[in-house]
Amino acid sequence: xxxxxxxxxxxxxxxxxxxxxxxxxxxxxxxxxxxxxxxxxxxxxxxxxxxxxxxxxxxxxxxxxxxxxxxxxxxxxxxxxxxxxxxxxxxxxxxxxxxxxxxxxxxxxxxxxxxxxxxxxxxxxxxxxxxxxxxxxxxxxxxxxxxxxxxxxxxxxxxxxxxxxxxxxxxxxxxxxxxxxxxxxxxxxxxxxxxxxxxxxxxxxxxxxxxxxxxxxxxxxxxxxxxxxxxxxxxxxxxxxxxxxxxxxxxxxxxxxxxxxxxxxxxxxxxxxxxxxxxxxxxxxxxxxxxxxxxxxxxxxxxxxxxxxxxxxxxxxxxxxxxxxxxxxxxxxxxxxxxxxxxxxxxxxxxxxxxxxxx
Numbered sequence: 001x002x003x004x005x006x007x008x009x010x011x012x013x014x015x016x017x018x019x020x021x022x023x024x025x026x027x028x029x030x031x032x033x034x035x036x037x038x039x040x041x042x043x044x045x046x047x048x049x050x051x052x053x054x055x056x057x058x059x060x061x062x063x064x065x066x067x068x069x070x071x072x073x074x075x076x077x078x079x080x081x082x083x084x085x086x087x088x089x090x091x092x093x094x095x096x097x098x099x100x101x102x103x104x105x106x107x108x109x110x111x112x113x114x115x116x117x118x119x120x121x122x123x124x125x126x127x128x129x130x131x132x133x134x135x136x137x138x139x140x141x142x143x144x145x146x147x148x149x150x151x152x153x154x155x156x157x158x159x160x161x162x163x164x165x166x167x168x169x170x171x172x173x174x175x176x177x178x179x180x181x182x183x184x185x186x187x188x189x190x191x192x193x194x195x196x197x198x199x200x201x202x203x204x205x206x207x208x209x210x211x212x213x214x215x216x217x218x219x220x221x222x223x224x225x226x227x228x229x230x231x232x233x234x235x236x237x238x239x240x241x242x243x244x245x246x247x248x249x250x251x252x253x254x255x256x257x258x259x260x261x262x263x264x265x266x267x268x269x270x271x272x273x274x275x276x277x278x279x280x281x282x283x284x285x286x287x288x289x290x291x292x293x294x295x296x297x298x299x300x301x302x303x304x305x306x307x308x309x310x311x312x313x314x315x316x317x318x319x320x321x322x323x324x325x326x327x328x329x330x331x332x333x334x335x336x337x338x339x340x341x342x343x344x345x346x347x348x349x350x351x352x353x354x355x356x357x358x359x
Contacts, residue, residue, distance in 0.1 A: 036329060037322060037329070038105075040112070041143070042105065042321065042327060043108075043143040044104040044140040044143035045104045045321035045322050049321045051175055052077065052318075054174060054178045055075065055077060055135075056075060058166075058170075059076040059166055064163060073318045075099040075318075076171075077099050077131050078092075079131075079156065079159060079163040080163060082162070084201050084203045084207055085128070085162045085207070086162050086204070087155040087192040088158075089157060090160060091159075091302075092159045093314040094302040095159040095160060097311070100311060100312065100315055100318055101318065101321045102311060102321065102322070104136040104139035105140075105321075105322065105327055106311065107139070107297070109309075110270060110271050111146070111247060113271050114246070116144060116146050118146065119147070121239065121240035121246060122146050122147065122248070122249065123151075124149065124150040124151070124251070125150075125232065125249070125254060126151075126152045126250075127152075127251065127253065128153065128155060128156035128162075128168040128191065129251075129252040129253065131156075131161040133252075134152070137251065138182075138183055139181065150186065151189070151232055151236070152168055152172075153189040154167050154168055154169060154189070155190055155191030155204070167211065169188065169215060184217070186217070186218065186236075187218040187219075187235055189221070189256070190209060191254065191255075194225075195221075195223065225256065228256045229256060229285050230288075246294070248285070248296050250299060251299045251300075252299070255284075259282050259283045259284025261278035261279075263276035263278060264276075264284065267298050267300075268301075270297065270308060271295060271297055272298035274296055277291060286298070
């Protein structure tokens with residue numbers, strides 16, 4: 001009888017100690033929220049912020065004035081409203097919005113959703129209308145350790161890379177020479193209508209032709225749309241061999257990338273679902289990529305893109321890299337306090353079952 005009493009007291013003492021341990025763990029172990037910031041996205045935004053600083057320095061070092069009335073945040077990525085390089089109308093607030101370094105974080109998110117992984121080759125087709133989105137895309141690819149294969153046209157809409165002394169080509173040279181981004185395109189075009197600047201001034205066409213010829217980069221001069229698109233696809237595929245292209249980023253409204261069919265205007269910004277494939281003579285690179293089942297990241301309607309992903313419109317000053325709910329991702333982890341509560345319940349039920357068996 002005495003032994004039973006002692007065993008009973010021991011059991012109570014053990015259960016009490018177990019309860020105390022679990023209570024302390026429950027009380028003092030931080031509960032995991034399961035929400036963290038995506039490191040690749042944050043890294044991309046930091047790279048873009050660094051790129052903006054370097055570009056600002058390059059512009060000022062070449063005595064290129066930054067108009068603070070238009071480029072309010074002094075990024076060097078917002079050019080004059082009009083110049084010999086201008087091809088079409090643009091929206092100043094949209095251009096300034098894209099200089100937010102967190103667009104690089106967004107591009108990282110979109111590329112991950114497209115399935116891009118380390119070492120993958122990603123094709124990039126860009127006009128010079130949104131130079132900040134070119135920088136954002138290259139920053140995202142660097143953060144993901146993916147390979148950019150870029151074809152760029154140098155004509156730009158209002159407030160794009162319209163400064164004749166600091167075109168997109170000079171911007172990319174600045175970033176490469178300062179070891180910020182590996183930003184040498186595989187081909188360059190004048191851009192604009194028919195990809196040959198037919199909607200630009202004669203001065204602008206001649207200026208850009210000289211820039212491209214002096215760069216030593218392949219000069220893409222194919223005024224037929226179908227032939228132009230096929231040439232671009234061949235260049236992309238050659239550079240992406242042997243694994244092939246894993247995604248395509250379209251920046252701006254390039255004639256060759258968009259094609260001439262009105263259905264392309266219905267594409268939503270972001271990771272686009274290209275459903276309508278027009279006839280060959282009206283197809284752009286976007287459609288050819290879609291036919292090959294290659295994901296397309298479409299960057300044109302900036303207002304819709306910013307609203308969809310919670311990025312501020314025309315911010316002053318620019319947000320800090322990694323700022324905003326965009327970066328928060330679920331780790332899909334189970335909260336520690338729930339694990340402990342479950343374990344405690346199992347122990348108590350086992351102790352109760354053991355006690356009843358003894359009785």
